[in-house]
Amino acid sequence: xxxxxxxxxxxxxxxxxxxRPEPEPDGAVAEVIGCGICRSDWHCWQGDxxxxxxxxxPPHVLGHEPTGRVVSVGEDVENVEEGQxxxxxxxxxCGTCDLCRNGRENICExxxxxxxxxxxxGAFAEEVHIPNADLNAVPLPDDIDxxxxxxxxxxxxxxxxxxxxxxxVSAGDDVVIHGCxxxxxxxxxxxxxxxxxxxxxxxxxxxxxxxxxxxxxxxxNAQEVDDPAKEVRDITDGGAxxxxxxxxxxxxxxxxxNSLRKGGTHVQIGLTTSEEExxxxxxxxxxxxxEIDFKGSLGLQPSRYSEMxxxxxxxxxxxxxxxxDTVDIHQVPDELAAMSDYNTVGxxxxxxxxx
Ligand SMILES: [Zn+2]
Ligand SMILES: [Zn+2]
Numbered sequence: 214x215x216x217x218x219x220x221x222x223x224x225x226x227x228x229x230x231x232x233r234p235e236p237e238p239d240g241a242v243a244e245v246i247g248c249g250i251c252r253s254d255w256h257c258w259q260g261d262x263x264x265x266x267x268x269x270x271p272p273h274v275l276g277h278e279p280t281g282r283v284v285s286v287g288e289d290v291e292n293v294e295e296g297q298x299x300x301x302x303x304x305x306x307c308g309t310c311d312l313c314r315n316g317r318e319n320i321c322e323x324x325x326x327x328x329x330x331x332x333x334x335g336a337f338a339e340e341v342h343i344p345n346a347d348l349n350a351v352p353l354p355d356d357i358d359x360x361x362x363x364x365x366x367x368x369x370x371x372x373x374x375x376x377x378x379x380x381x382v383s384a385g386d387d388v389v390i391h392g393c394x395x396x397x398x399x400x401x402x403x404x405x406x407x408x409x410x411x412x413x414x415x416x417x418x419x420x421x422x423x424x425x426x427x428x429x430x431x432x433x434n435a436q437e438v439d440d441p442a443k444e445v446r447d448i449t450d451g452g453a454x455x456x457x458x459x460x461x462x463x464x465x466x467x468x469x470x471n472s473l474r475k476g477g478t479h480v481q482i483g484l485t486t487s488e489e490e491x492x493x494x495x496x497x498x499x500x501x502x503x504e505i506d507f508k509g510s511l512g513l514q515p516s517r518y519s520e521m522x523x524x525x526x527x528x529x530x531x532x533x534x535x536x537x538d539t540v541d542i543h544q545v546p547d548e549l550a551a552m553s554d555y556n557t558v559g560x561x562x563x564x565x566x567x568x
Contacts, residue, residue: 215566216274216338217545222260226546231274234334234342236287241346243281243299247363247564248336250545251278252394253303253484255552257329261487267329276337276545276563277303277328278366283350284340292347298357299350300522301336301343303327303367304512308348318348319374319512337545339566351518354526361525363562364532367512372399372459373521373530375480375510376407380455384408389445389453390429391469392460393420395560396482398535400459402427406529409455412448414441414468419558427534435468442471452477461485463493470495475503480510541565 218229236242254275256262279301286293293299305325306318313321325344328335334342343350353362376382388409390400397413398420404411405428413424414433421432431448435441446452452474458466461483470479485491499505513521524530538561540548548561 214339215542216334217276217542219258219269219273219275220271222258222271226258226275226549228543228546231338233340236285236290236342236346237344238287238289239346240342240344241283241286241290241293241350242340242342243279243301243350244284244340245279245281245336245338245566246298247280247562248276249278249363249366249368249395250540250548250561250563251367252552253277253367254328255549256484256486258549259487262329262484264491265484267326269329269331273331274334274338275328276335277326278368279336279341280353280362280365281336281341286346290346293350293352298353298362299343300353300362300365300518301327301341301350302370302512302515303329305333305344305349306515308345316516317514318516319514337542337563348515351515354522357522357525361532363564364536364560365521365525366560368395368560369399369532369535370513370518370521371482371510372396372403374513374517375457375482376400376403376409377520378517379480379508379510380457380478382407382409382455385410386454387412387449388455388457389414389449389469389472390424390457390459391441391465391472392458392483393424394460394557395535397457397459398423398427400457400482401429402534403530404455405429406524412445412453414445417558423558442468445472446474449474454478455480457482459483463489466493467495470499470505470507473503473505476505477503478506478508480508482510535560536562538562539564541568
């Protein structure tokens with residue numbers, strides 16, 4: 214089958230023939246319907262995330278935002294059936310560690326990152342393997358179409374967990390999202406649906422326009438002001454209740470924290486780049502003086518997908534609103550290469566794998 218292969222970090226990606234996966238006894242194989250193309254793929258390709266354990270040994274198939282249709286299941290699988298449409302979280306869980314048993318499968322002790330770790334070849338491919346499928350394959354309702362499903366990749370579900378569970382955003386909260394790429398725009402849309410008054414911050418007017426389309430009540434072009442955080446504090450009359458860094462660079466993280474009012478909560482959604490290697494200096498005394506909470510957010514636990522799917526089914530959330538473009542597998546390398554200059558807007562989705 215065809216797959217997008219990382220053969221050498223930072224060198225051009227290629228589409229190659231690789232072997233089809235076979236299901237492990239507890240696993241399933243799904244035909245990929247759609248797979249979002251994400252900045253995280255780009256980071257992995259750059260070899261950025263050594264310190265996070267997301268640096269596979271090449272050659273490795275990239276892609277971590279799939280939805281699919283199950284084509285075969287292992288002998289020990291009980292709940293997943295052939296033909297079923299499924300969402301596939303990127304952070305596979307074991308189901309048996311303490312965190313999994315306490316409803317925090319997204320940070321499972323034995324977590325395997327789809328497309329990021331050797332154990333899990335990715336989903337820019339005709340088919341993808343899902344280990345421990347009874348937990349990690351999330352059945353989709355019949356009336357969610359494939360395109361919506363394909364828009365619910367890591368960015369959308371990660372943003373849902375960040376806004377709905379980690380912040381959590383409630384009615385009337387002032388919410389500022391720093392960085393309006395795919396994750397950021399998803400967060401804008403979701404925070405708005407949860408009742409927040411959302412402010413989008415970015416360097417590009419085009420992305421800020423999209424943020425307004427998705428429900429932002431105000432935007433700040435960080436290039437046009439001296440201090441974007443002060444701008445947010447002025448707009449919100451003292452600071453936001455919730456801030457998110459949806460990019461993962463020192464500047465956006467610091468600006469986000471500095472946008473908060475007393476008692477506010479910062480949610481870190483983006484991992485950092487090779488520039489920061491996970492280290493960002495922050496105004497810790499402000500955390501003390503203002504009793505600011507700093508929270509991390511990773512993925513979304515399969516057991517809570519139903520909350521997001523319910524909001525999609527009732528049209529409060531529309532993952533297709535973020536899908537900028539659909540492409541075939543041969544265009545994936547170029548789409549990822551285009552991310553090197555941070556100009557991409559919204560979410561491109563690959564939905565044609567075998568041509
Ligand atoms: Zn676990
Ligand atoms: Zn992603």
